[in-house]
Amino acid sequence: MKKDKNVLVEFFSSVQLSLFTFFVLAIASIIGTIIPQNKEPSFYVAEYGPKLTRLFEILDIPDMYNSWWFVSLLVLLSLNLIVCTFERLPKVWRMVVMDNLDTSRERLERQSQRQSFLVANDSGDAVAAVRGILTKFGGRLQEGADGEATLLFTQKGAWTRLGVYVVHLSVLLIFAGAIIGSVYGYKGSVMIPEGEASGFVYEFGTNRPIDMGFQVRCDRFDVSFYDTGAPKEFRSALTVVKDGKDVLSKSIVVNDPLDYEGLTFYQASYEPYNQLVVQLANDGSKAKETFLLSPREETPWAAEGVSFGIINIEGSDRSGYRYKVWFSDGKSEPVTFWATADQAAKVELPSATYSLSLKRRFATGLQVAKDPGVWYVYAGCTAMLLGLLVAFFLSHQRIWVYIAREDGATRILLCGTANKNRLGFERDFEALADQFKHSDRLTLTEEKS
Amino acid sequence: MNSSQLLGITTFAYLLSSVIYIAVLVFRAKKLGLAATLVALGGLLAQTAGIALRWVESYQMGIGHAPLSNMYESLVVFSWTIAICYLVLELKYKNRTLGGFAMPFAFFSMAYASFAKEINQEITPLVPALQSNWLIAHVVTCFIGYAAFAVACGMGILYLLKAKHEETAKGGGDSIYDNAPDLKIVDDIIYKTIVFGFLWLSTGIITGAIWANSAWGTYWSWDPKETWSLITWFVYASALHARFVRGWAGKRIAWLAIIGFLSVIFTYYGVNFLLSGLHSYGSSS
Numbered sequence: 001m002k003k004d005k006n007v008l009v010e011f012f013s014s015v016q017l018s019l020f021t022f023f024v025l026a027i028a029s030i031i032g033t034i035i036p037q038n039k040e041p042s043f044y045v046a047e048y049g050p051k052l053t054r055l056f057e058i059l060d061i062p063d064m065y066n067s068w069w070f071v072s073l074l075v076l077l078s079l080n081l082i083v084c085t086f087e088r089l090p091k092v093w094r095m096v097v098m099d100n101l102d103t104s105r106e107r108l109e110r111q112s113q114r115q116s117f118l119v120a121n122d123s124g125d126a127v128a129a130v131r132g133i134l135t136k137f138g139g140r141l142q143e144g145a146d147g148e149a150t151l152l153f154t155q156k157g158a159w160t161r162l163g164v165y166v167v168h169l170s171v172l173l174i175f176a177g178a179i180i181g182s183v184y185g186y187k188g189s190v191m192i193p194e195g196e197a198s199g200f201v202y203e204f205g206t207n208r209p210i211d212m213g214f215q216v217r218c219d220r221f222d223v224s225f226y227d228t229g230a231p232k233e234f235r236s237a238l239t240v241v242k243d244g245k246d247v248l249s250k251s252i253v254v255n256d257p258l259d260y261e262g263l264t265f266y267q268a269s270y271e272p273y274n275q276l277v278v279q280l281a282n283d284g285s286k287a288k289e290t291f292l293l294s295p296r297e298e299t300p301w302a303a304e305g306v307s308f309g310i311i312n313i314e315g316s317d318r319s320g321y322r323y324k325v326w327f328s329d330g331k332s333e334p335v336t337f338w339a340t341a342d343q344a345a346k347v348e349l350p351s352a353t354y355s356l357s358l359k360r361r362f363a364t365g366l367q368v369a370k371d372p373g374v375w376y377v378y379a380g381c382t383a384m385l386l387g388l389l390v391a392f393f394l395s396h397q398r399i400w401v402y403i404a405r406e407d408g409a410t411r412i413l414l415c416g417t418a419n420k421n422r423l424g425f426e427r428d429f430e431a432l433a434d435q436f437k438h439s440d441r442l443t444l445t446e447e448k449s
Numbered sequence: 450m451n452s453s454q455l456l457g458i459t460t461f462a463y464l465l466s467s468v469i470y471i472a473v474l475v476f477r478a479k480k481l482g483l484a485a486t487l488v489a490l491g492g493l494l495a496q497t498a499g500i501a502l503r504w505v506e507s508y509q510m511g512i513g514h515a516p517l518s519n520m521y522e523s524l525v526v527f528s529w530t531i532a533i534c535y536l537v538l539e540l541k542y543k544n545r546t547l548g549g550f551a552m553p554f555a556f557f558s559m560a561y562a563s564f565a566k567e568i569n570q571e572i573t574p575l576v577p578a579l580q581s582n583w584l585i586a587h588v589v590t591c592f593i594g595y596a597a598f599a600v601a602c603g604m605g606i607l608y609l610l611k612a613k614h615e616e617t618a619k620g621g622g623d624s625i626y627d628n629a630p631d632l633k634i635v636d637d638i639i640y641k642t643i644v645f646g647f648l649w650l651s652t653g654i655i656t657g658a659i660w661a662n663s664a665w666g667t668y669w670s671w672d673p674k675e676t677w678s679l680i681t682w683f684v685y686a687s688a689l690h691a692r693f694v695r696g697w698a699g700k701r702i703a704w705l706a707i708i709g710f711l712s713v714i715f716t717y718y719g720v721n722f723l724l725s726g727l728h729s730y731g732s733s734s
Contacts, residue, residue: 015690015691015694015695018687018690019687019690019691022683022684022686022687022690023683023687025683026680026683026684029676029677029679029680030676030680032671032676033673033676033677033720033724034724037671065671164693178669187666187667226512226574228573228574230573230574230576231576231577232574232577233577233580234577253577253580254577254578254580254664255577255578255580255581255583255660255663255664256663257663257666264666266664266665266666267577268665367665367666368666369666369667371666371667374662374668377658377668378659381655381658381659384651384655385648385651385652385655388647388648388651389648392644392647392648423637
């Protein structure tokens with residue numbers, strides 16, 4: 001390798017760079033949690049004075065996490081991950097697929113765990129006995145001979161060396177998902193009054209209208225409260241209308257959005273109107289009609305020859321409302337009565353009986369997101385967790401047994417190494433060595449000192 | 450018996466067990482060790498019953514939900530996960546001198562939950578944003594992580610104290626840390642609890658992101674809580690990289706365990722009470 005090339009590669013693949021980037025990202029992120037983000041310029045002037053505000057604007061502090069320098073830090077982290085992976089993965093891959101039988105005796109004697117036995121068995125007998133013990137250890141048993149000597153090898157979890165790279169790549173996959181989402185997706189919102197539909201959403205930040213290619217109608221919106229006054233539920237009955245046809249209906253609440261053609265509609269807010277939605281039905285003829293009306297406004301139902309109006313409203317958002325209804329068929333004495341949104345009222349007139357249900361009119365506030373990158377992000381998250389599990393809890397354990405004749409006896413050299421959790425491996429290795437010591441097929445003899 | 454009585458007993462039991470664990474260490478009173486463990490275990494049982502009963506009580510009030518919805522309930526769960534985490538550690542390493550550096554965290558969390566004026570102990574109904582199956586997954590995973598980091602911090606303190614004592618005593622004389630595990634073992638415990646916590650913190654951040662996406666359509670919005678959880682993640686990621694690649698061990702990792710836990714505390718507590726105060730004139734997000 002050339003030295004000048006090394007300097008750059010070394011810099012971008014170094015763990016010092018990772019630690020530095022982590023540190024700077026952490027410090028920068030703290031700034032963004034202390035200085036409120038995405039406020040009006042006047043807010044910063046009032047809070048921090050004009051001079052600091054000017055500095056903030058130069059450094060993009062008010063929208064720090066999208067600023068060129070913060071994004072650059074993320075790019076630096078990505079570069080670090082990519083170069084580090086390219087730099088190390090080939091070496092690690094060689095470790096995964098390497099021929100461990102090609103290991104010299106000198107090298108064996110340098111392994112972290114070693115035990116040596118001298119047995120009276122001849123070497124063929126010893127090899128057979130060792131095979132029996134090693135088979136139980138785990139992986140595939142490999143064997144090689146070098147003249148009189150035999151080397152047996154077995155390993156577990158060679159592939160687990162790749163776990164850490166799965167974690168690194170998962171971070172890149174999450175970044176890729178975030179980029180895909182910001183390039184091909186958008187976030188917006190729309191207010192839809194009950195009974196109306198919208199084919200557009202308005203992008204956050206720019207307020208640009210975006211044509212969805214279909215319409216969403218709000219059939220009904222309900223809000224309920226606990227006795228404490230805290231909100232209990234916001235619920236919107238939505239219908240997707242495509243080419244003039246209702247294609248999908250769903251009632252959404254805060255944690256249960258509506259999905260259609262890659263767009264997701266979230267319950268976000270609501271707005272009350274000074275209007276009422278009244279449903280009337282003739283119990284006899286089953287004729288039905290829905291009306292929108294303002295308080296103190298006489299509304300006719302021409303087909304039935306009746307008219308009605310709301311002449312008084314009492315209550316609050318929290319406790320619920322009751323409405324005083326005026327109802328007349330133009331012939332008999334008009335009736336007045338109190339009604340609530342919760343239950344339908346019966347209006348009994350000499351001519352017919354009507355069912356009346358009413359509620360305050362709302363507009364539902366929907367947050368709309370199109371994010372084709374989210375599945376990459378989720379795949380990245382899953383890969384990260386699996387990778388962390390492998391990287392932290394599984395290790396590559398290798399066991400060699402070298403068997404050779406020596407001074408009229410057979411020398412068994414048992415060595416092993418693990419790339420992680422060495423204390424745990426030490427115990428496993430001791431247990432394995434015990435099996436050699438207590439094997440009824442091996443006859444240990446004294447070392448000649 | 451109601452849940453607050455059970456949780457009151459828990460607070461007392463954790464105090465008592467902390468005191469006995471510290472006595473075991475300071476007076477080298479190994480015989481007291483079993484008592485400390487039994488009191489801690491008794492406290493844990495009372496706490497488990499208390500949490501379960503609080504869950505039942507919320508259903509009796511008609512607003513049933515898992516007791517994970519406010520600061521009080523989260524402090525109780527924090528203490529609960531610390532106690533479990535520590536008792537598992539004790540079982541694994543069979544050394545009771547560790548308790549003096551772990552159970553006080555479980556006690557402080559309960560004591561703060563019980564006695565601080567700003568903590569509302571009432572069972573309150575769930576607002577719409579919290580009505581999700583992700584609530585349990587998100588809160589529990591985060592707190593397993595936080596608990597592991599609390600224990601790692603305690604072990605970090607033990608490491609530094611024992612290391613300092615060994616340096617000054619230069620091998621001569623008895624030490625109250627003689628019964629504590631070897632520095633090598635304490636270092637290994639710190640490392641393992643950080644690894645364990647890091648895995649759960651990652652899971653906690655991910656479940657939070659998935660939840661945010663299903664509630665608001667955005668999995669990451671850089672709000673102070675999210676950002677601080679990421680800062681904490683960076684601290685521990687740094688510690689792990691320093692150990693894996695640069696071979697950091699001993700005092701440096703012990704310090705990182707303490708710094709990391711300070712970041713956890715800020716993520717958990719500081720963001721709610723300091724930054725939200727700073728942001729209270731702003732939007733509620």
